[in-house]
Amino acid sequence: MLIRAAGLICAVRPHGEHGAVVRLLTAEHGLRHGYVRGGRSRRLRPVLMPGNGVAAELRARTDTQLAALTVELLESRAPLHGEPMAAAAIDWATALTAIALPEAQPYPRLYAALGGLLAAIEAAPSARLWAGALARYELLLLAELGFGLDLARCAATGAGADLVYVSPRSGQAVSRAAGEPYAARLLPLPGFLLAGGEADWPALLDGFRLTGFFLARDLLGGAREAVLDARERLLARLRRLAGP
Incomplete structure (x- = not known):
């Protein structure tokens, strides 16, 4: 070889x-x-x-x-390892990739996305400017490994607009009207995960809550669960930046 x-x-x-x-x-x-x-x-x-x-x-x-x-x-990117926030993000993104992907199977979209994420961490002056890219990378990784969420249409009505929740059971989007009576049992779906672009801290933390639920449930169970500690360390830093 x-x-x-x-x-x-x-x-x-x-x-x-x-x-x-x-x-x-x-x-x-x-x-x-x-x-x-x-x-x-x-x-x-x-x-x-x-x-x-x-x-x-x-x-x-x-x-x-x-x-x-x-x-x-x-x-x-060695200098970034001296910056606590950037180092935590790189540690999590690379650890997730190393433990989740099977050996020797090409994932060109993930390779490009990880390169873009690392470049964003290197270039962005604020964590808020790359945090959305990290959440979208987690979402893409789930999709590439067969655990993708269905965020195109409402699971209850089939509507493609005003999607603000995700069912934790099915991974399908739910519209505002259909989901409001069950909001406490649904996961929030922040708009930046659908439309891209920047997001405020509450939306970013909602995005990580969403992807984290499915990562833990579908992908990182058993012996792989220990890698989630790196994610929690990163989120603790992001929550401190977000403030009360």
């Missing part, structure tokens, strides 16, 4: 005395992992950081063998 591709570093764990096993997302080859010799060295530690873009080469004699991985830095 020989793969040469651009990739986004998603997870790094020590392996042996000096090496590291790295998981990275590529556009054409999906999520891949490989062993980087000397990956814990002073030279490579700044390269092997979640969120960095690299040119990767994976070599293995068989598909079942742990590939040898070499990387060349293309885009460094």
